[in-house]
Amino acid sequence: MQAPEVEFTAPDDGYQKRTEELFYAMPFVKLLGMKIAGIGPGWLDCELSNRPELQQQNGFLHAGVIATLADMSAGISAATLVGPESNTLSAEFKIVLLRPGIGERFIARGRTIKRGRKLSIAESWIYGVTNDKEKLVARGYLTLVIV
Amino acid sequence: MQAPEVEFTAPDDGYQKRTEELFYAMPFVKLLGMKIAGIGPGWLDCELSNRPELQQQNGFLHAGVIATLADMSAGISAATLVGPESNTLSAEFKIVLLRPGIGERFIARGRTIKRGRKLSIAESWIYGVTNDKEKLVARGYLTLVIV
Amino acid sequence: MQAPEVEFTAPDDGYQKRTEELFYAMPFVKLLGMKIAGIGPGWLDCELSNRPELQQQNGFLHAGVIATLADMSAGISAATLVGPESNTLSAEFKIVLLRPGIGERFIARGRTIKRGRKLSIAESWIYGVTNDKEKLVARGYLTLVIV
Amino acid sequence: MQAPEVEFTAPDDGYQKRTEELFYAMPFVKLLGMKIAGIGPGWLDCELSNRPELQQQNGFLHAGVIATLADMSAGISAATLVGPESNTLSAEFKIVLLRPGIGERFIARGRTIKRGRKLSIAESWIYGVTNDKEKLVARGYLTLVIV
Numbered sequence: 001m002q003a004p005e006v007e008f009t010a011p012d013d014g015y016q017k018r019t020e021e022l023f024y025a026m027p028f029v030k031l032l033g034m035k036i037a038g039i040g041p042g043w044l045d046c047e048l049s050n051r052p053e054l055q056q057q058n059g060f061l062h063a064g065v066i067a068t069l070a071d072m073s074a075g076i077s078a079a080t081l082v083g084p085e086s087n088t089l090s091a092e093f094k095i096v097l098l099r100p101g102i103g104e105r106f107i108a109r110g111r112t113i114k115r116g117r118k119l120s121i122a123e124s125w126i127y128g129v130t131n132d133k134e135k136l137v138a139r140g141y142l143t144l145v146i147v
Numbered sequence: 148m149q150a151p152e153v154e155f156t157a158p159d160d161g162y163q164k165r166t167e168e169l170f171y172a173m174p175f176v177k178l179l180g181m182k183i184a185g186i187g188p189g190w191l192d193c194e195l196s197n198r199p200e201l202q203q204q205n206g207f208l209h210a211g212v213i214a215t216l217a218d219m220s221a222g223i224s225a226a227t228l229v230g231p232e233s234n235t236l237s238a239e240f241k242i243v244l245l246r247p248g249i250g251e252r253f254i255a256r257g258r259t260i261k262r263g264r265k266l267s268i269a270e271s272w273i274y275g276v277t278n279d280k281e282k283l284v285a286r287g288y289l290t291l292v293i294v
Numbered sequence: 295m296q297a298p299e300v301e302f303t304a305p306d307d308g309y310q311k312r313t314e315e316l317f318y319a320m321p322f323v324k325l326l327g328m329k330i331a332g333i334g335p336g337w338l339d340c341e342l343s344n345r346p347e348l349q350q351q352n353g354f355l356h357a358g359v360i361a362t363l364a365d366m367s368a369g370i371s372a373a374t375l376v377g378p379e380s381n382t383l384s385a386e387f388k389i390v391l392l393r394p395g396i397g398e399r400f401i402a403r404g405r406t407i408k409r410g411r412k413l414s415i416a417e418s419w420i421y422g423v424t425n426d427k428e429k430l431v432a433r434g435y436l437t438l439v440i441v
Numbered sequence: 442m443q444a445p446e447v448e449f450t451a452p453d454d455g456y457q458k459r460t461e462e463l464f465y466a467m468p469f470v471k472l473l474g475m476k477i478a479g480i481g482p483g484w485l486d487c488e489l490s491n492r493p494e495l496q497q498q499n500g501f502l503h504a505g506v507i508a509t510l511a512d513m514s515a516g517i518s519a520a521t522l523v524g525p526e527s528n529t530l531s532a533e534f535k536i537v538l539l540r541p542g543i544g545e546r547f548i549a550r551g552r553t554i555k556r557g558r559k560l561s562i563a564e565s566w567i568y569g570v571t572n573d574k575e576k577l578v579a580r581g582y583l584t585l586v587i588v
Contacts, residue, residue: 022204025204026202026203026204026209027199027200027201027202027203028200028201028202028203028209028211028212029209030200031178031200031201032211052174053174053175053177053178054174054175054178055173055174055175056173056174056175056176057169057172057173062173062175062176062215063214063215063218063222063237063240064175064179064211064212064214064215064218064219065175065211065215067210067211067214067215067218067240067242068209068210068211068212068214071210071211071214072211075210089244090210090244091243091244091413091437092241092242092243092244092386092437093210093214093241093242094239094240094241094242094388094535094582095214095239095240095241095242096238096239096562096582096584097236097237097238097239098554098555098562099555113539113577113580114539114540118412118439118441119385119439121537121539121580136554139554139562139582141535141537141580141582143385143386143437143537145412145413147412238560238584239533239584241388241435241535243415243435243437245407245408245415246408260392260430260433261392261393265559265586265588266532266586268390268392268433283407286407286415286435288388288390288433288435290390290532290533290584292559292560294559316498319497319498320496320497320498320503321493321494321495321496321497322494322495322496322497322503322505322506323497323503324494325472325494325495326505346468347468347469347471347472348468348469348472349467349468349469350466350467350468350469350470351463351466351467356467356469356470356509357508357509357512357516357531357534358469358473358505358506358508358509358512358513359469359505359509361504361505361508361509361512361534361536362503362504362505362506362508365504365505365508366505369504383538384504384538385537385538386535386536386537386538387504387508387535387536388533388534388535388536389508389533389534389536390532390533391530391531391532391533
């Protein structure tokens with residue numbers, strides 16, 4: 001994991017509670033079983049236990065699940081930087097699949113690299129974890145619009 | 148839906164059965180409930196009924212599900228063009244979210260635009276369907292490696 | 295070339311003159327020698343004569359020139375849809391290099407596929423032209439922010 | 442600039458001379474005036490002095506020049522990792538424009554993040570430099586095919 005290049009200030013005291021509620025308010029996130037593992041201004045780590053129904057035909061994590069991990073970690077990292085009157089919506093993202101999605105569990109580390117007035121840019125590092133050893137399996141690059 | 152720019156020839160007689168089996172062999176695709184709606188050399192249409200657990204907090208289809216529709220439709224469209232000795236793997240993709248994911252059901256139309264020796268390039272048009280009217284909600288652009 | 299999926303209305307009578315002036319006001323576009331070949335609401339075609347200093351080591355058009363063709367054709371296609379009080383700026387783009395950049399000249403066809411309030415989405419088809427035969431060499435996919 | 446996550450070994454003793462020759466063999470790179478500022482296994486830094494004809498209408502570096510900086514820095518970073526019998530070709534890339542392209546000169550730092558057998562993945566950080574202060578203006582994300 002690369003260290004964040006940018007340090008951000010929280011928009012208010014309530015940002016953490018607000019973004020945690022947003023994360024868990026998504027039924028699809030519950031269906032997959034994703035959980036927040038860490039949160040701060042401009043960053044979010046989230047975790048997912050591996051299980052067969054999240055996989056493709058070879059037993060690797062499906063690219064759609066990897067995309068969901070990227071979207072949630074990077075997207076919510078950008079959501080931590082807007083006040084209660086604003087929202088961030090994913091406008092587009094690129095996912096690069098570097099290695100097969102293998103691991104007992106997966107951790108996605110989302111980092112906002114720019115918080116603009118109209119757009120935020122965020123990236124995600126997605127790791128497969130086996131015996132507490134992390135291996136980078138994918139990268140995600142998001143553009144978010146602030147509404 | 149835009150007409151395919153390229154017409155392809157099937158690699159052999161068995162391509163359709165082979166790619167249908169590949170599609171349904173993915174547990175995550177079953178979890179979502181995706182189904183093939185049409186298939187031919189270089190193209191695949193797939194369908195998904197909407198239901199609450201595929202949604203985000205506002206009742207729109209989650210971006211991760213949209214990414215899965217793009218990956219499956221475009222990815223399997225490229226898989227129809229390789230023989231039984233080869234496989235296609237998603238290397239990277241871009242998803243553009245054009246409108247909120249609203250619809251009774253969704254249809255994703257995957258079209259291969261280039262079948263190379265090492266890489267194939269495929270695109271997807273993802274529509275929300277309400278009262279049989281289709282509305283474009285997202286676009287997907289994939290690079291696949293042939294192994 | 296695929297037919298436009300969407301038809302747009304011009305924002306006013308002056309859009310064509312305004313976007314032509316914008317196109318030719320860019321010194322880098324002059325350095326390359328790019329010219330407008332056709333323009334309308336939501337679309338722009340532009341042309342470029344091939345010459346050695348636009349090429350890479352094998353005599354193919356350099357990927358940076360292809361990216362410029364994509365950015366200009368798709369970007370200005372989106373600029374035709376905003377009034378004189380607004381601007382469109384490229385926020386991000388993806389370029390796919392389908393075939394070697396070969397041709398006596400190149401034509402890039404930019405088409406806006408969505409004109410939103412905050413963002414526009416546009417695509418480009420880039421062709422190499424030899425003996426008046428067009429061959430698709432690249433695709434471009436842009437996100438533009440309206441300011 | 443983020444530290445490289447991966448350390449690579451050079452493929453042979455000649456990699457540096459070979460990739461420098463490749464860089465300077467491209468006429469378009471000469472037209473722009475790009476120069477190598479540093480090179481090692483899996484990485485390349487390159488520089489470009491700003492001048493009016495590389496700009497768009499507002500005096501900012503044109504997005505096509507930024508794309509060229511991204512393509513060259515990340516692409517040649519991947520080329521340092523293949524032997525004399527192989528080549529790397531850009532298959533696709535995404536460019537994110539974070540801030541206006543302002544600077545006396547620009548430096549692009551390309552880093553390969555994965556060297557595979559068929560594909561390499563590389564990223565670029567593009568900075569505008571004024572009074573020796575670097576400001577990140579863009580990011581680039583490349584997929585390269587090894588032939």
